[in-house]
Amino acid sequence: MTSTPLPRPRPCIVTALELLGVDDPEMPEGRARQVISIVQRHLGDSELARLFGSHLSIAARCMLHVAPIKPAGMLPFWQALNIVHLQSALVPLGVLVRGAVALGDAVAHGNLLLGRGIAEAERLRDEVAHVPRVVVDPRLLRETEQNANLRASHHSVMDELGYIRRVLRVDSDGLLFVDYLWAIRSEMDEPSLYLDFFKDHRRLVTRKLDAATVLDGASRAWIWLWSYHNLVFRLLTSQWRLDDQERSELRIPATSPLIYRFPPSAKAP
Incomplete structure (x- = not known):
């Protein structure tokens, strides 16, 4: 009996998040399930997964979302906007989000997630984000300038960057992060x-x-x-x-x- 070979990692938008407060002992009964349901609605929607070939994995309070870069696939702007809605939906439940959105090679095979992009997104989440913010790797934005698959078909490069800029903010340390508290206003x-x-x-x-x-x-x-x-x-x-x-x-x-x-x-x- 031969095993099915693993697919090769390919360039992806990789998001690594940690839910802060979801395991708080003071959280009301059933609140954790409600939080996971919100995460699945904003990042793991089955229709979006079918369209974009994306994959969401949740383990305890950490999660990984992998979206292959391809024609008519997930865009950095959409992913940042998804995170804006996710963070805003979790605040009333007393839950905050820390994490990173990165560019890197990755592959999802069942429940197995592999690739350097996974490790890089987790590293940025654990070593760089530090506080309850979701940082965005500038290399993903540079790739957006060069790769038409990361832009809407009717957008110029500057159009697409302009949309992304509306949902990000430059922090005092120079890092870009998802500006949920301001961006959700227009939503x-x-x-x-x-x-x-x-x-x-x-x-x-x-x-x-x-x-x-x-x-x-x-x-x-x-x-x-x-x-x-x-x-x-x-x-x-x-x-x-x-x-x-x-x-x-x-x-x-x-x-x-x-x-x-x-x-x-x-x-x-």
């Missing part, structure tokens, strides 16, 4: 829905900050989220008219003992 039908989501995000970050007592790797994640949340808050207030009550309900004040901001009047003589 919601009513401004009130976005404000409700923004309040959910505020409550989650505030709760995490209030529970943090030591400045360490874990609390660094919540401090980053505090900074990211208030950055988007400033963008929001520059475009929307918000009254004082709404501003107080949306902004996260620097009241945590792990956060310090100098008073404006603190100036050297």
